[in-house]
Amino acid sequence: MKLVASVTRRLSLLLCTVLLVVGSFFLTASPASAETYTVKMGTNKGLVFDPKVVTVKPGDTVKWEVGNLPPHNVVFDVSKIPTQDKALADSLSHKKLESGGKSFELTIPADAPAGDYSYFCLPHRGAGMVGKVVVAA
Ligand SMILES: [Cu+2]
Structure with missing residues (x-):
């Protein structure tokens, strides 16, 4: 049971990281960025x-x-x-x-x-x- 909890925690951490990275991509790649x-x-x-x-x-x-x-x-x-x-x-x-x-x-x-x-x-x-x-x- 301890192993399952650990794997679940690691997977959710990985998911959060992926969401943050993908989210930041949308923030920085603003369309046709006017300067x-x-x-x-x-x-x-x-x-x-x-x-x-x-x-x-x-x-x-x-x-x-x-x-x-x-x-x-x-x-x-x-x-x-x-x-x-x-x-x-x-x-x-x-x-x-x-x-x-x-x-x-x-x-x-x-x-x-x-x-x-x-x-x-x-x-x-x-x-x-x-x-x-x-x-x-
Ligand atoms: Cu002048």
Whole structure:
């Protein structure tokens, strides 16, 4: 009887382990996992977007965080996006100037054409505060 109880205990432990492993697989393998990329606006490197270039897929999100030397914003350059579509550039842009501690996000539209999307910070463009979102196919 002692042996049966021991085997039953071991089997139930094994079953629990299998259920946990299989369950964790479903938790981590979330469907087509969209990513969020964070870009710092103004760092101890000065008036920069850091990182300067992020490569994303449609459905991913870019989060811009105001760092040093605010205010900052993000204006997509209509002449430097794949379709030169002013409405698209405007819809992607965050023209409101944001002060320290603020952040804002952009989810790349599912139908965004692949290519390079260059942007700048309006008050600091002349100082070289420019960045790029590369939308991969
Ligand atoms: Cu700026």
